[in-house]
Amino acid sequence: MSAPVETANSKAAISGMSEEGETLLDSKVDKHHSHGTEVMASRAERLTSFSVEDFKIPSGFEEEWRFTPVKKLANLFSETPGEVAAVDYAIELPEGVVEGSLAIGQAPRGTALVPADRAAAVASADVAAAHYFGIPAGQELSEPLKLTITGQGEGLRANSHCVLEAGANSRAVVILDHHGSADFNGNLEIIVGEGAELTVVSVQRWEDTAKHLGQHDALIAKDAKYKHVAVTLGGAIVRLNVNARYAGEGAEAELFGLYFADAGQHLEHRTYIDHNVPNSKSNVLYKGALQGAQAHTVWVGDVLIQKQAVGTDSYEKNQNLILTDGARADSVPNLEIETGLIEGAGHASSTGRFDDEHLFYLMARGISERDARLLVVRGYLNEVIQKIKVPALEAELVEALERELEASGAL
Incomplete structure (x- = not known):
């Protein structure tokens, strides 16, 4: 849907929930809102840093953590290095894909992902040599690149950082498949080259004792198409942040998610699309089902359309199906628009039986x-x-x- 406009330079914050996707636009809206003791402003103003010390251990009163059972995650916020053998990696590498490692500060590591919370900062700092996978320019993979991550035991803590680079005009599918049990911090940074088409599928099939905090960030070049699909079926606590921003006009991002929460599970998904260039597109769709006592899902979707991002076309939607009593779904779509010169922007959320x-x-x-x-x-x-x-x-x-x-x- 197209947003109403006052002037070409009007600024507005759109934040709320609607079953039909309507939004309210008012150039005088105060963008600050509060939960607990913290006052939050624009999504773009939130802290990002490679330094663990810049992030306090969450208390649960912060806007970013108010839905999350942070008391159960102390192990993942610790600066103590994770156990080397806490997870096992199995790699199915198609012909032509370049595999290697990147030290902290070695490009392209740090190009797409800067940690946005303490867990991601811990993972970044703890991994001296990140896994690197490069898809050469112009290459089309006939089979997916697959990375299977298997936790080796309840309570064992692992920090992971992977870098995926798709060269210009390449075509590829990459699958991350999580199994077993561990306390797992997982960073994934994705660079999508000009004209490339890349699909990343992250599957969480953990055992019931696993805890997983993850940040997946993508930087999408001119005329590139990026798709991220998150499927979460297992784990005691899973909290996945999926973020995308643009490096050139004509780029497109699609973020899809599916989750099924059983009794006692906490499955949380957060998406952030930063429209920072003109004429970019995004589409977000997350769907969940819940059953059982204290089954809890959270989806928070943020879209920012910056003032220079004229011609943006963006939409986000979340749907939740409650199968039994005792389950709870929290859904918070947020849309910030800083220019009226857009093709369309909207959001929708629904929860029902x-x-x-x-x-x-x-x-x-x-x-x-x-x-x-x-x-x-x-x-x-x-x-x-x-x-x-x-x-x-x-x-x-x-x-x-x-x-x-x-x-x-x-x-």
């Missing part, structure tokens, strides 16, 4: 209530799985979702 009309339609055709519920949930979540475009992985995830639904007791 089964649609009785859908169930009635299916049951009226001889389908049992249980199977009708299964079909509705499967169709609802498959929208995101189908964005991956890797048939083998899509089939795996569909089967994993089937198991989640069968075990949920909500059908």
Whole structure:
């Protein structure tokens, strides 16, 4: 939708929640708001730093951490180096991909990602040699580059930093697949070259005792297309920050997410799109399902359209399906617009239970209530799985979702 405009130079902050995606625009809006003891301003003003000391250990009163059970994450905020053998890495490397390591300060490390919280700063500082994967310019990978990360035990702490660089006009899919159990800080920085098309899929299939804090940042060059898909099905606590900004006009970013929370799980996803150049596009869609006592999901989506980003086209949407009593979904879309010269900008959020009309339609055709519920949930979540475009992985995830639904007791 197009935002209303007062003048070409009007500034506005749009922040709120709407089932239909409408936004309120007022050039006199105060952009500061508070929760607890902290007052927050624009998303762009939040601290980023490579220094761990610049970030206090979160108390839970901060805007960035108010939904998160921070008392359970002390191990991940510690400056003590993580255990070397806490996770195992298995790499499936297609022909032509360059693999190496990058020291702290060695380019292109630090090009796309600057830590935005203490956990990411700890991971950055602790990893002396980051994993590096380079896709040469003009190359199209016939198979995905896959990195499987397996935790070696409950409470073992690991810090990880990976750098992924897609050369100009390359085409590739990269998969990160997390298994096992550990306390895991994972940074991923992504550089998408001019005209490249890159899909990154991050799957969290941790055991029930795992804790995972992650920051994935992408820098997208002129006319490049970047897609990030986050699928979170396992882990006691998972908190993933997925961020994108632009390095040239005509760049596009799509961020998709799917999560299924069982009893006692906390699954939190945060997205930030920084439209910092003219004529860029973004689309964000995250969908979740929850069942069981104290199942908790959080989605916070931030979009910033800077004053120089004329011609921007942006939309973000979050949907949550509550399957049983006792589950809670928090959804906070935020949209800041600093120029009226845009193609469109909007956001939407909805949380609810089964649609009785859908169930009635299916049951009226001889389908049992249980199977009708299964079909509705499967169709609802498959929208995101189908964005991956890797048939083998899509089939795996569909089967994993089937198991989640069968075990949920909500059908």
